[in-house]
Structure formats: structure tokens, C-alpha cells
Amino acid sequence: MLAVSDYHVAYGQSEVIHNMNFELKKNEIVAVVGRNGMGKSTLMKSLIGVIPGKSGKVLLDGRDISGLKSFQRVESGLAYVPQGRMIFSTMTVKENIETGLTTVKEKKIPENLYEMFPVLKEMKSRRGGNLSGGQQQQLAIARALASQPDVLLLDEPTEGIQPSIIREMAQTLKTIRDQIGLSIMVSEQVLSFALDIADRILVIEKGEIVHNALRESVDEKKIAAYLSV
Numbered sequence: 592m593l594a595v596s597d598y599h600v601a602y603g604q605s606e607v608i609h610n611m612n613f614e615l616k617k618n619e620i621v622a623v624v625g626r627n628g629m630g631k632s633t634l635m636k637s638l639i640g641v642i643p644g645k646s647g648k649v650l651l652d653g654r655d656i657s658g659l660k661s662f663q664r665v666e667s668g669l670a671y672v673p674q675g676r677m678i679f680s681t682m683t684v685k686e687n688i689e690t691g692l693t694t695v696k697e698k699k700i701p702e703n704l705y706e707m708f709p710v711l712k713e714m715k716s717r718r719g720g721n722l723s724g725g726q727q728q729q730l731a732i733a734r735a736l737a738s739q740p741d742v743l744l745l746d747e748p749t750e751g752i753q754p755s756i757i758r759e760m761a762q763t764l765k766t767i768r769d770q771i772g773l774s775i776m777v778s779e780q781v782l783s784f785a786l787d788i789a790d791r792i793l794v795i796e797k798g799e800i801v802h803n804a805l806r807e808s809v810d811e812k813k814i815a816a817y818l819s820v
């Protein structure tokens with residue numbers, strides 16, 4: 592679904608993502624794990640087009656999207672949940688979700704969205720700012736799914752969320768993947784969540800993928816070593 596090749600991203604003269612190559616298959620969940628400052632958010636932001644890529648190719652279902660603007664990438668089937676969630680705290684839950692519809696033809700929230708997140712249905716009229724961290728993360732994911740994407744990019748969804756809710760989130764995301772046939776790329780520092788959710792784990796170090804392993808054959812100690820300071 593998503594194929595990234597010879598990909599470089601820079602802030603001015605300072606290159607942060609170097610010669611990256613990886614693929615995300617249909618219905619696959621890939622976790623990109625790495626410590627703070629390794630380039631996870633830069634990679635995600637460049638894939639959604641918030642910051643430009645410097646060189647290389649990004650194919651979404653075979654189509655090169657690397658020259659497209661963010662809204663065009665969303666129209667093409669890519670969706671993004673930023674680190675820190677960035678929901679609109681004074682807007683209601685429903686209004687927050689509706690902002691996810693702005694770049695697609697659909698003007699109504701898809702029926703199945705509230706089925707995926709029953710708590711959001713209950714809280715439809717509440718202000719986003721009054722939700723718990725875990726609920727806000729569900730809201731941010733629901734907003735991204737409103738455009739009915741093929742590929743979801745999730746940047747550190749577990750940040751600031753308590754462990755019991757983190758486990759629930761992994762379960763919810765896998766269920767959604769199965770229900771709607773979604774491919775998910777998630778960045779993480781919490782290894783237990785990555786192991787819970789991912790079919791494949793990529794380790795990012797200083798803007799390069801240094802390890803790429805299927806979940807079932809993963810060497811947990813090795814990955815934990817990359818994540819420890």
C-alpha cells in the first residue's frame with residue numbers, strides 16, 4: 592500500500608531522514624520504534640506532506656504522491672494522527688470529527704465510525720478538551736478515519752496515556768484494521784505496545800532504519816536495547 596524508497600528529508604541544510612526504504616503492505620500494521628529525536632515525527636510529517644521530502648519516492652497503492660500537497664494525499668487515501676493528538680479542545684466531539692471530512696467529498700460522518708468508538712457517540716456533544724487522554728486519542732483517530740483512508744499514519748499514540756488504556760488501544764486498532772481493511776504505520780517508544788499491535792517492527796536510529804523484523808521472529812532484547820538510552 593505504501594512504498595518508500597531512497598527517501599531523504601531535511602530541515603534546511605540539516606538532513607534528518609537518510610536513504611530510507613520500507614514497505615507497508617495491505618492490512619499490515621508496522622511499528623516504527625526508536626528513541627526521542629530519531630526522526631519518527633519527521634518521517635510521518637513528510638509522508639503526509641506537512642514538511643517536504645528532499646528526494647526519493649513515496650508510492651501510495653502504486654501512485655507516486657511525493658509531489659502532492661497534504662490535502663491531496665488525504666484525498667488519495669492517506670490519513671495522519673499527529674503526535675500530541677492536536678484535537679480542537681473548544682469544539683465538540685462531533686465537530687472535531689467533521690473537520691476530518693473537509694478534504695473528502697463525503698459531508699457526513701461515516702455510520703461505522705461511532706460503532707468503532709462507542710464512547711465518542713456518548714460524548715458527541717461534549718467539548719474535546721473535556722475528554723480524558725485516551726478518549727482524545729480515540730477522537731484524533733476517528734477524525735483521521737473520517738476520510739475513509741487506506742493507510743493510517745499514527746505518531747506516538749500512547750504518549751501520556753495510562754497502561755491499561757494503551758492495551759485497549761492496541762486491541763481497538765487491530766479490530767478496526769480487520770473490519771475496514773486498513774494499513775497502519777505507527778511510531779512508538781513503548782515496546783510492549785509495538786509488540787502488541789504490530790505485524791512487523793522497524794527500528795529507526797538517527798533517521799535510518801537499522802532493523803526490520805516480522806513480529807513472530809522478533810528479538811525483543813535486541814529491540815529493547817535500541818530503545819534504552
Ligand SMILES: Nc1ncnc2c1ncn2[C@@H]1O[C@H](COP(=O)(O)OP(=O)(O)O)[C@@H](O)[C@H]1O
Nearest residue numbers: 602605607625626627628629630631632633634
Ligand atoms: N522543525 C525542525 N527544524 C529543525 N530540526 C528539527 C525540527 N524538528 C525536528 N528536528 C530535528 O530532527 C530530529 C528528529 O526529530 P523528530 O522527528 O521529532 O524525532 P522523534 O519524533 O523520533 O522524537 C531531531 O534531531 C530534531 O531536533
Ligand SMILES: [Mg+2]
Nearest residue numbers: 631632674747
Ligand atoms: Mg516524535
